[in-house]
Amino acid sequence: MDTQFLNTFVAVVDRGSMAAAARLLNITPAAVAQQIRTLEREIGAPLIARVGRTVNVTEAGARILERARTLLRDVADLRTVANDDATAGELRLGAGTNALTGMLPDILARMVDKFPRIQVFIKPGYSPELHRAVDSGELDAAIVLQAPYALPKTCDWELLREEPLVVLAPARMAQRDPHELLASEPLIRYDRSQWGGRQADQYLRTAGIVPHERFELNALNAIAVMVDRGLGVSLVPDWARPWPEGLKLARIPLPQPFEPRRIGIVWSRSTIRLRLVQAFVQQARAAMAATQHDDD
Secondary structure, rough: OOHHHHHHHHHHHHHHHHHHHHHOOOOOHHHHHHHHHHHHHHHHHOEEEEEEEEEEEEEHOOOOOEEEEEEEHHHHHHHHHOOOOOEEEHHHHHHHHHHHHHHHHHHHHHHHHHHHHHEEEEEEOOOHHHHHHHEEEOOOEEEEEEEOOOOOOOEEEEEEEEEEEEEEEEEHHOOOOHHHHHHOOEEEEOOOOOOOHHHHHHHHOOOOOEEEEEEEEEHHHHHHHHHHHOOOOEEEEOOOOOOOOOOOOEEEOOOOOOHHHHHEEEEEEOOOOOOHHHHHHHHHHHHHHHHHHHOO
């Protein structure tokens, strides 16, 4: 059995369509369909039910899905086992939306320069799901928000960056009181279903501010653009660059002390790629130190 066909099956299930899987795998939809048909013949059961342009996993497909994922991870591990050093193999990482553009590229630039033989798989996502992926062994490590609960004993965490809450306002409002802005101007809320959004909501409650809500979303770059366009103000963490270009914004510190948003690396101590993970952590420290030096 060709493990590439299993990889295609998992991609189709995860992406929800053959066309989306084809884009991910950089092959044609016809090739995806052919690989699925071949796999179904080898397994002896239908794995995918086609519904228009989308697909559903069959009962037989659901039964083998997790075993397929495990087998693919085991195959990827063979390279790490064969290369008994920290300079080769595949590293499976996760990163939140802002870390993907604001922190991870600088860290990976150092990794690739120092360890050119590594291969890196990157899974984007929100911090809660990435924490679970590391705990389950799906990922080796992830750049995430600090969890608001105790980590499993199999996982480690290291702080990389602290981001204090700031009032984001149009530049013309830079001299106004931040609490007055939050109480009087329309508020573009940072999504309260996410950890960072709940932190901002807690500050508003602690300060006794009842805002006039206009929008709520979990996209910091989009919030910045909305503030620039005069749609309101926002209470957000002072997240890592890059930000959208050409915006005229004021980042106003808060008058009351409050816990910053903390971003760091969580990793599994039980991963077979622990030495690669440790090398990644080391390069992350160096990248964050260089960023701090540039900011100073």
